[in-house]
Amino acid sequence: MSAIVIKVSTNEMKKITQYYQSDRLAKTAPYTLFTAKKNQTTITAYQSGKIMFQGANAEKEAALWGNATASTQKKTVAANTLPAGFSEKNAIGSDEVGNGSYFGPLVVCAVYAEQGHLSRLKEMGVKDSKMLTDQQIRAMAPKIKALVPFQLLTVTPEKYNQIQPAYNTVRMKVALHNQAIRLLLEKIAPQKPEAILIDQFTSEKNYRTYLKAEKHAVTAPLFFATKGEQYHLSVAAASILCRTVFLDALDKASKELGFKVPSGAGHPSDLVAAKILQIGGEELLGKYAKLHFANTEKAKIIAQGK
The missing domain is CATH 3.30.310.10 (TATA-Binding Protein)
Structure with a gap:
């Protein structure tokens, strides 16, 4: 071994x-x-x-x-692998939110930011959504949408549970990033970005391997970087738009259920999942949670009072 x-x-x-x-x-x-x-x-x-x-x-x-x-x-x-002056290029940036959270959707967004947009995005305070408060994110999102072309894709927990057995997490994200980028390219045509930067969630080799399974694969001009928001504001803008959709989905779930639905995959999620199981079983839980997470089995134990 x-x-x-x-x-x-x-x-x-x-x-x-x-x-x-x-x-x-x-x-x-x-x-x-x-x-x-x-x-x-x-x-x-x-x-x-x-x-x-x-x-x-x-x-x-x-x-x-x-x-x-x-x-x-x-x-x-x-x-070192990004071209010189990359942060000033006309570029598409893509990011996702919700992959590590038991509750809520998986959201992917691609944003096209030209040179003329960059100073405006900086003035807005656009940066990695993890460094912003929920209030700041929600205030910034409409301004970003009014300034730059974007494409959002949302996979609800219910849809996620349907496709997850056939698509592992990485393959699912490759498919979503590719689709968001492809649809955005169609929106901005005949304009073409100088670069497409994906906030890296797997190796480039792995990404391109899964990409071969996509019917309309965007293969160039692709670049990959961990913490991609540090290298181009298009990625940072994408992360903010993703986060807004994710937060809204958790709020909607909380309103429907009558109690707060948390983000993340810690013990609070186990407790809320157990409560949902007691109300409507796994069928109801599947409308709000990604069932393949280990939280599901933990919640079942809590719900049974063991």
Whole structure:
């Protein structure tokens, strides 16, 4: 059995922990943060900052995060692979929100920002949605929509649960990013972007492998970068529009159910899911949650009072 060990920074560990949230195993060994099973690979994260990948696809799974010893190394690689002056180019940027949250939809957005838009976006305070409050995001979104062409795609939890068995998370996101970009290209035609930047969620090789399955694949001029909002404001604008749709969906779910539906995939989500199960069973839960997450089984145990 092949095994690969990488060491990551604290920030990178948080990102990886969130990524494997839905694949985590209940049992954990001493000195570990989590153990997960995905793509025939066991992933074990240690308190020391090391992560071990064991199994048939260990090399492929580890390649998602590289052999970096710190997240700054990934930043340098991304910056070096982007053309000079990239941040000032006429570019499409795409991002997604909701992938790591048990409740709420998976939302993907592509935004086309020309040079003439960039100063206006900066004046608005556009940056990574994770660095903004919900109030700031909601105030900014209408202004972004009025300024730049965009394409939003939303996969509701109900739809997500229907397609998830056939589409793993990465394949689903590749399909959505590609579709959002393709539809946006049609909107702005005959204009053509100098570049298309995807906020990287898997390796470029992996993305292009899944892309081959798409009927209308956009293959160029594609670029990939982790923390893509740092390299072009189109990605930051896309993340804000995604986040707004996601927040609105959680608010709508909370109103329909009569109690607050949280984001994320922590214990509060288990408790709310258990409450929904008690009201309407798994059928009702499937309208609001991504059922393949480990939270579902935890919620069932709580709902049964065990």
